[in-house]
Amino acid sequence: MSVTTAKSHYQSEAFARRLRARYAAERNFKIAGIAAIAIASLMLVVLLTSIVSKGYTAFWQAQVRVEVTFDKAQVEERNYAAILRQGLYAQFPQITERSGRRMLNELLSSGAPYELEALVARDPSIVGTTRTVWVRADDEVDQFVKGYFPRTGPEAERRLNDAKIAAVDAMTASGALVQSFNTTLFSAGDSREAEQAGIWGAVVGSLLTLLITMALSVPIGIAAAVYLEEFAPKNKWTDLIEVNINNLAAVPSIIFGLLGLAVFLGFFGLPRSAPVVGGLVMALMTLPVIIISARVALKSVPPSIREAALGIGASPLQTVTHHVLPLAMPGILTGTIIGMARALGETAPLLMIGMVAFIVDVPHGLTDSATVLPVQIYMWADSPERAFTERTSAAIMILLGFLILMNGLAVFLRKKFERRW
């Protein structure tokens, strides 16, 4: 370095100017840092508000009140559609022409007759009586009531024509059309009709998949971490395993999907779309995460604990299972929960193994066809109907709810059991 002479005296005008410039640069730099964090936080806020504002209405669903007579003959023929039609027409005695009645039928969900069937199945004594029942409205009516479809403008460009709007208004005025809590969303499987679609099938699929993931990756991950951290000799092989685990943690998730497709489906011939395959793929994917976090937790247990145990005659394995592992458990658990949360939100590998199929039934076993919550979101996001956009957002909120719950548990565990040595 060369010695430079001062350009000006520290009391000179030039010096003061340079100092002002330097302080301004300092201020700007700090502002840039705050701005960066502000942008990141703003994006988070925008993301969450856009999803909540799009989706909160999905928790309500328009219901139509119909006075129906469960005629014995029609029930025996399982002609519930006719029962429903008669009740509906009775509400609009002035509409008698065919086109008008067809329009009335379109107000109700195409699944409404099945709701009547379910009522009869639950309580057969209602056959032969006249009851007031609430059935789901069609998704277009539902969206109209929620104010998403315009009521003015050229009729041809509107989703609901004037006659339909008049009917809806009449029913709303008489209290025959109200919005109530959308239980279908939480209790049904998937459907092509938005008003009949629910997330329960996907939630069960997610739980089954996660169960397999946990049953495999947690014991294997902890065992591998214990071996690498406590027993493994320092040589080429263990180095290789270590490098390998670090790299595996950064492999794109879709590659694990390709692995699952080629090995589990192609080679072993396991069933497509099954939670057991999804769980296997996810287990391989979360394994490195669990191993790495478990190793960190094991490393944080001070050597004095091990020395004390060995000193009073415990074998190396006893030292680990009786002392080191219990002390590292909170940390391992935290890492495991975070790994599981990540597996719960993962989509791409499951697309590869066919969990993207349209499945109406709620899965009952590990080899049934199933889908999971994130894939359900992906499929609904593809549907053009407005009502599905709303339900997608609602499903996202529920998924985020699960994730917040899991991460909250992890934070709680860390806070409660964290130990500084």
Add this chain to the structure above:
Amino acid sequence: MQITVLVLILALLTVIGFQMGRTRAAASVGGRVVELHSVPSYHGFYVALWAGLPALFLFVLWTASEGWLIMQMVLASLPARLTSGDPQALNLLKADILNIAHGISTGRESDPDVVAAAQHYGTLRDIGDWSLLAVGSCLAVVGLAYGHRRIGPDLRARNRVERVVSVALIVCSLVAILTTVGIVLSLLFEALRFFAVVSPLEFLFGTHWSPQMAMRADQVGSSGSFGAIPLFAGTLLITVIAMVVAVPIGLMSAIYMSEYANPAVRTWLKPILEILAGIPTVVYGFFAALTMAPFVRVIGQDLGLDVSSESALSAGIVMGVMIIPFVSSLSDDVINAVPQSLRDGSYGLGATKSETIRQVVVPAALPGIVAAIMLAVSRAIGETMIVTMAAGLTANLTANPLEAVTTVTTQIATLLVGDQEFDSPKTLSAFGLGLVLFLVTLSLNMVALRVVQKYREKYD
């Protein structure tokens, strides 16, 4: 059903074995436990292992080979009319037999031989499951008895149990290696089948991507061409956009948090960024497709630009947002690893805080920051859901961020979703793309991880 019963029996027998081993060990020395070589519970584990392990091995071996073995027996009993076809027809036959046996309609029910084969398959499978149950339980009982007999004061039960446990631990840590081997082999194997049809040169350097294969020989306009350059270009474009968003914001937030923010503020800011990292990618994809894309489009139209509804820009911006926490937490680590003495030296010379950061801290942390960016790039390249939902499907060779482009991951996802025949080049091309993706991300990760590690050691 039989399998569940077997698992329950095995669980029960191991528990019984543990109890029996423990009591016998204590009884063998008349209750003076100090005379035993190992503590009684190790004797218990010893018997339990003898009860459980052999049966478990049998179980694994059996489930791995059962399907293949039974199928061979079924095929051997079939008339030559059905089995003499080429390998593909044989595979189809096998699949049909399996489906009919599982009660799935295939359209071959009219062939009495196939139906009989399916029934045969079902009975053999039943027999197999029952005999597995019988043999497995017997093996467990015999193992238990053998282990139990060997118990005595001199049995080195601890050493034996610990040997088994340490073998199990090693096997568990090998799973990671096996996974990598599995990935490499499955990608290579399928990709080689693809490259047997399409030359690797055409794949890597061709500029036209339309993976439609002709169904009939005389079909027009779908010859199928597999030049992946447009996909690579699309991936690159979106990655660059994502990095333009993520690197400045991520780096500046890391600098602010590690150098300026006081600890109280930090404890609030860090979780906010962690939330961004914890949001599932499918949610970002939905956000990109339904909020960001229309927004970008409206802004573009206001400026008089023609923006495609699935522009690379919207997908790239959202991907950048997703990667911000990734860049910031990694840079945070490396910035914190720069020793305080370097900062103190700089302050001592009269530098301001920002001058210290720009001229001392960042250059000192630069290798680590570069590695962090490389890891972020690798993540951006491998990200699937955002681009599948928000970027287009048309292979477009363009550098204009306002147009729709497609990426490697998008193509893999769309080529393999839905029912595909496993042998067509269209399906196999996904594995070719997967291989390229794996190699690129792997090399980025390898280099970056090595740099980070080297760098950490430097200031320790």
